[in-house]
Amino acid sequence: MKNNKLIIIILLLFFGSKISAQNVVKYELTVTDTIVNYSGKEKRAIAVNGQIPMPTLTFTEGDIAEIVVHNKLKESTSLHWHGLFLPNKEDGVPYLTQMPIEPNETFTYSFPIIQSGTHWYHSHSGLQEQIGMYGSLVLLKKEDDPTFRKGIDDLPAVPIILSEWTDIKPKNVHRMLANANDWAGIKKGTTQSYSEAIKAGHFKTKLENEWKRMLAMDVSDVYYDKFLINGKNESQLLQFKAGDKVRLRVSNGGASSYFWLNYAGGKMTVVANDGNDVEPVEVDRLIIGVSETYDVVVTIPNEDIAYEFLVTPEDRTGSASIYLGNGKIQLKSRMPRLNYFEGMKMMNDMMNTDGTMDDMGMDMSYQQMDMNTVMYPEISGNPKMKMDDKMEMDDKMDHSNHSMDANQDIVTLNYGMLKAPQPTTLPKDAPVRELRFELTGNMNRYVWSMDNKVLSEVDKILIKKGENVRITLYNNSMMRHPMHLHGHDFRVLNGQGEYAPLMNVIDIMPMETDTIEFASNMDGDWFFHCHILYHMMAGMNRVFSYEDSKPNPYLPNKKWAYNKLQSESNKFHFMAENDFATNGNDGMVMLQNTRWSFGTEWRLGYHDDHGYETETHIGRYIGKNQWFMPFIGFDWRYRDQNGEVEKNIFGQANTKDQRAVLSLGAEYTLPMLVILQGEVFTDGNVRFQLMREDIPISPRLRWAFMVNTDKEYMSGFKYIVTRHFGISTHYDSDMGVGFGATLNY
């Protein structure tokens, strides 16, 4: 922790006492608010025992873990033991396996350690994981373990936990995502505006993209100020010298970032994934999904040189480094920026006009064909390269996977390369339960779901003890999703037969179909969800519930608790905007969740003959893409124009002078993201309107227009200066030309 001014920290004592007789290993964890400074600004974070990340907890298989949590926050908390097999009541999911640990409460987790490997732990309450509540959890093998691997399990090991930091409060990050705020894109330089598209020779691509009703594409959604390895952007481990082999136990504790791992001292050997041993495989680089763990062995090749272990988020907006060894630092070259327009073109080819994905018969699975490769300059070369038409795409498929992963100099790990050292087959005579989930999503409204349903719209999924559960997952959304199952390891049917690798997180890229299976041998309720924190909070979750489970002493009223859990991931998001212009005030407030929208818009002049008007709509989004929203509305307006009567294009009269009417209407998002609105008012008038705001002209310049059958029209520009502030100008048929400042929240 950089700022140790806080007196509280002194109070935090770290007890790690081992009582070997009973084999109980006990940790005391005290959770406190803290102030950190990662980016040059002081911000609130959460520390455990005064540190970020939380302390590394180490156990040996056969121990009994006893972890005492003291919550000194002003909010409730919880700790989830990611990847561990344990009794359901110790799993640490508030409202599913226990009640939240309230402020000033102490809660003790206690469970036997019955496995080994690299795992991690984190808060499962709200968005606490984003601001510090993540830590490494290392389970050692016993030395007489028959699976003990000489030359691997006896190497010096370093726990490495990756994370990211944003200066924006995670709650606001989530709110901005739900409101399709493109500030993150501006900060990352990924607005993909028309001017940028024209410069890159991709005007048609951008046009087609908007025709298919897609917003700017990206591999991740949040802008982060800093990336961290064990809480630091840069650090060095001096204890290693030439010839040493080091096992890095890497956990991705990031809330929403996938990370590339690269090493300056040669190849890396992957020896375990999600805490499970795999047959060693040598690679040049690998991507670690959110919440996955990988163990990699690296070598220090030379004396007096420290080698950089470079961690780069998938969007390549920064990096974090740890240098292994002592002496001059051998750097690794930085990963070049992504060719976004190539990605956009690829997306266009794969996207049907109805918003579903078309894999063009490629049967993608297990990360073996990474479509994002078109965006990687280090593999696909110059950004000007043209992605060919569909005909040639088909040709390409004949050449199968080798042509997609084109640069064969760079060996990138994929799930197909992972193989368990021992057979992992499930009980043969158990009944098989087949389940299928389609991963679905709506980027524009940041709704993420399974089979188009969020957690608050589904019941628990009942499974029986003794079944083999086989799940087929198909990703029909535009983003990749790291799907995590609590309390179980599943086999990933990647073509390794009996030796299918075991995981508890599976990353599924867009259009991939992956099959996993596990033996149901537990009891209680287990969460199954996308581990991108903001996707989880958007409702991309399910619960597997064992039939006839024992009651959970920590959760007396399970039905009530499940309702709480459901509402946690379907909260309302607030947004507000007002343009303080020379000709009046233009603004809106909106409150929305997964399906519902409550919104009010206003146009307030400065004097009576410009008038005042407001429109309030309460609507519900329908369908997977949420392009359609029927609503009921209320309009009120007042204007002093001496009773002048206006006629709309249908010949209906309307004074506009004073009107208070109810309405029934609907909005539909047309290609090019233009919103068509039709409304019938209680006075019999009908109005149709076309509108689009936020047409990206340049990285920060937006164009808006509106035209309707009341012969009203508006056109305006806004230049985005900061997250909450813009400069605007517009022409309005009622109020004329105006210049102003737009504030938004």
Place this chain on the structure above:
Amino acid sequence: MSKSLKYVMVALYVLSITACNAQIKNKNTETVKIYGNCGMCKSTIDKAGHMKNQANVDWDKETKMATIAYDSLKTSKADILKRIALAGYDSDSFLAPDDTYSNLPSCCQYERGKEVSSTMDMSANDHSQHSNTMTKMKDNNPLSAVFDNYFALKNALVQTDGATASTSAKNLSTAINDVKMGKLSNDVHIVWMKILDNLKTDAQKIADTKETSLQRQFFTSLSNNMYEVIKSSKQETPTYYQYCPMANDGNGANWLSKAETIKNPYYGSQMLSCGKTVETINK
């Protein structure tokens, strides 16, 4: 020029000078060694180290010493040297990534310390090996410049980079004209005379356009002629004669490569690995 305009210009000039001088606060100045060769290195080093209002670097190509001035509250010597190393230049605290170093223009490839070259062996990759052999070939083969530029052209086409391909083809043209035929052995000379005109025409035509589809058409015959030459001349390391049946509108086409791994110059990333080695030229 009117008088007032002159005043404005003088004012602007004075302003720009003050702007330059009022750059770095909390200034700390140090001299450090940075490995490099030439004037081109200097501009890369100075640019990589520079950061507006925070750091300034002035490298001397004779002494290999750089004067770095920086705002000690905002940045550090390590930050500056790290940026310079990431641009390809070693210092006593940071070593440049191997691939960045080998992508430096050949005039900039300064001699690296012993420990660095052994790193390169550890991470043995085709790039470092083949750039090393290239420099060796240059010494004793009068055609080495021609071959080097041919491979540069081929690599540009693998990347589907029309602009670089055009530049490489231009260099190839120059290299072809500069070949000292007196130094060619008799056999090579005969082959050379036979294909010289075609070689020149193809290289020129590739240089004249930035459209990779056109360049690739001429590259087919260029490669066939180059094959004749390379087959007859002496090679330090093997060259691979490779073939893709789909190129050239399904008629198939060849190319030469220093690496055995297929990287198809006719399709770029579309079908980078389409093709096979049909002959290994080893003399």
